[in-house]
Amino acid sequence: MKKIKIITGCTLVSVGIIFALELLQVLNEHDNGFKRIFNQKALELITSFPLNSGGYYFAGTSSNHVYLANSFYKQALVETDYAITHLAYLQIRVKLPEKLFLPYERTLIDSNDIFITEGISPVMIRQSLYGDSDGVTLPVKSHFNLMVPLSKTSFIVRRYDSVLQQNILEKIKMADFAAIEKRFVLSREGNGFFSTDGSLLFDQYSGMICYVYRYRNEIDFLDPDLDLIYTSRSIDTIKTPELGLEKINSEGMITFSVPPKYVNKFAALSNKYLLIESGLKASNENAHVFAHEFIMDLYDNRTGQYLYSFYISSFHDEKIQNFVLSDSTILVLYENYLCAYRIK
Numbered sequence: 079m080k081k082i083k084i085i086t087g088c089t090l091v092s093v094g095i096i097f098a099l100e101l102l103q104v105l106n107e108h109d110n111g112f113k114r115i116f117n118q119k120a121l122e123l124i125t126s127f128p129l130n131s132g133g134y135y136f137a138g139t140s141s142n143h144v145y146l147a148n149s150f151y152k153q154a155l156v157e158t159d160y161a162i163t164h165l166a167y168l169q170i171r172v173k174l175p176e177k178l179f180l181p182y183e184r185t186l187i188d189s190n191d192i193f194i195t196e197g198i199s200p201v202m203i204r205q206s207l208y209g210d211s212d213g214v215t216l217p218v219k220s221h222f223n224l225m226v227p228l229s230k231t232s233f234i235v236r237r238y239d240s241v242l243q244q245n246i247l248e249k250i251k252m253a254d255f256a257a258i259e260k261r262f263v264l265s266r267e268g269n270g271f272f273s274t275d276g277s278l279l280f281d282q283y284s285g286m287i288c289y290v291y292r293y294r295n296e297i298d299f300l301d302p303d304l305d306l307i308y309t310s311r312s313i314d315t316i317k318t319p320e321l322g323l324e325k326i327n328s329e330g331m332i333t334f335s336v337p338p339k340y341v342n343k344f345a346a347l348s349n350k351y352l353l354i355e356s357g358l359k360a361s362n363e364n365a366h367v368f369a370h371e372f373i374m375d376l377y378d379n380r381t382g383q384y385l386y387s388f389y390i391s392s393f394h395d396e397k398i399q400n401f402v403l404s405d406s407t408i409l410v411l412y413e414n415y416l417c418a419y420r421i422k
Contacts, residue, residue, distance in 0.1 A: 110315060114387040126416065126418075127165055127415065158409075274291070280347070281349055313375060341358060372397075
């Protein structure tokens with residue numbers, strides 16, 4: 079029964095998010111009390127590539143490669159680079175356990191290792207990227223809702239702490255058993271689940287971890303041991319989440335009663351930069367352009383200083399699904415296309 083409630087809650091949240099994104103542009107086109115510095119010449123399309131199907135998502139990056147996994151075809155994997163100079167279709171040979179809740183399974187890549195993860199059961203399997211074995215099942219014990227690998231045995235997870243009643247980050251070492259090495263309590267403004275929701279990012283080159291809060295303008299920069307380096311703000315003025323919530327008594331769950339105001343929709347981190355797709359229109363921004371383009375804000379991740387903004391357009395009428403970042407390139411995933419843009 080406990081797992082059923084967890085799954086139902088995740089489904090309600092997912093439906094609420096999809097519904098909210100459809101209405102987001104209408105709700106956020108008013109003056110939000112800040113201005114942007116626009117530098118549209120900073121972006122140049124390098125190349126594009128059609129994918130063989132939809133359902134892809136970014137599974138991980140290395141210094142030279144970017145990997146995409148597929149939500150529908152669990153064993154499909156695509157390897158490319160930031161400029162899409164090559165593209166190879168690979169196959170994951172790990173046998174998935176029967177108890178896996180497939181809608182919540184995610185494949186993650188760290189250097190030469192594949193991690194099959196699912197935070198409800200929970201399950202975590204590691205296999206060499208180019209190996210043929212069935213993989214090694216890691217001794218994960220606690221539920222989690224986000225995870226990034228730091229190495230073969232070290233991970234940062236986000237999980238809901240039932241005592242604190244909010245999301246927290248934990249650094250976990252997995253060898254013969256799972257050991258919590260460090261904990262970071264995310265700052266909370268209101269509801270402990272929704273107000274602490276956000277993007278968990280890790281840059282392998284610098285070792286920096288970044289947590290970008292989704293419904294307010296807070297950004298935490300941490301080292302690999304989850305020690306806080308500094309906290310910064312995105313350029314908008316939303317310090318407290320503007321959320322309408324209601325409780326579904328029959329399920330004991332809380333969900334959105336009205337679409338929320340998204341502040342930071344998606345984000346990506348590189349050695350030098352933090353790139354955020356914003357959900358808010360600036361006061362010096364054209365409402366029509368804002369409604370039809372995707373606005374990106376670029377920050378210096380060493381200081382948190384805002385640099386400038388630019389738009390990324392839809393591609394063949396397809397919306398942006400997500401993106402990853404290097405110091406000179408943005409790789410953008412659409413539903414059926416992969417596009418590389420150069421940051422000048």
